[in-house]
Amino acid sequence: MVTVRLPDLGLDLARMPDLTDPATRKRLSPAAIEAFFKIAEYWELKNEDGMALLGGISSGRYYELKKSRKGILSRDELTSISLLIGIFKALNILFSRKLANQWVSRPNTNPLFHNATPLAAMVQGIPQMLTVRRLLDSRRGGR
Numbered sequence: 001m002v003t004v005r006l007p008d009l010g011l012d013l014a015r016m017p018d019l020t021d022p023a024t025r026k027r028l029s030p031a032a033i034e035a036f037f038k039i040a041e042y043w044e045l046k047n048e049d050g051m052a053l054l055g056g057i058s059s060g061r062y063y064e065l066k067k068s069r070k071g072i073l074s075r076d077e078l079t080s081i082s083l084l085i086g087i088f089k090a091l092n093i094l095f096s097r098k099l100a101n102q103w104v105s106r107p108n109t110n111p112l113f114h115n116a117t118p119l120a121a122m123v124q125g126i127p128q129m130l131t132v133r134r135l136l137d138s139r140r141g142g143r
Contacts, residue, residue, distance in 0.1 A: 019075040029073045032081045033065055039088050042101045045119075052123035054080055076126065083129040087122075090136035110135070 017024050040050050051062045055076050065071050073081070091100035104119040112131060113121055121128045 019078050022072070025075065025078060026072050028078055029071060030069070032073055032078055033069050033071065035085055036081045037066060037069070039084055042088070043104050043119075044101070049119060049123055053084065053129075055125070079126055080129060083126065083133050084122075086133045087129070087136055090133070090140050093140050094136065 017028065019025060019028075036050075036054070039045075045053070047059070047062065047066075050066075051057050051059060054062065055074075057077070061071075087104075088100075091103050094100070095103060104122070105117050107113075107115055108118055109115060112135060118132055122132055
């Protein structure tokens with residue numbers, strides 16, 4: 001029998017919801033949608049960036065979610081929003097509200113970003129969002 005070791009993501013896997021379960025996704029989606037669009041408002045995201053942060057969803061789906069604030073999100077969409085909430089929280093712990101809201105859109109000299117914005121990295125997908133989340137969590141000295 002082969003034993004597979006999961007990478008340490010700094011998460012308590014026993015407490016994580018099962019996002020493959022449709023009932024769990026249905027339960028979590030309304031709050032996640034609301035949180036996502038609130039963060040998008042604070043960060044003054046362009047719609048194209050919002051679509052990319054949600055995994056490249058179609059404009060029709062994006063605008064319907066934005067308008068109705070209803071729907072059932074996929075596992076990846078919920079994961080992305082969870083990471084964005086963590087990034088938002090860390091930024092607001094580290095910086096004043098104004099800088100916390102601008103940080104994702106400002107060029108960054110950290111080698112992770114190559115003088116581009118953190119947003120440019122995050123729109124590339126979940127692995128990059130996770131990297132940004134880890135960076136900020138390490139800066140604030142916690143998880």
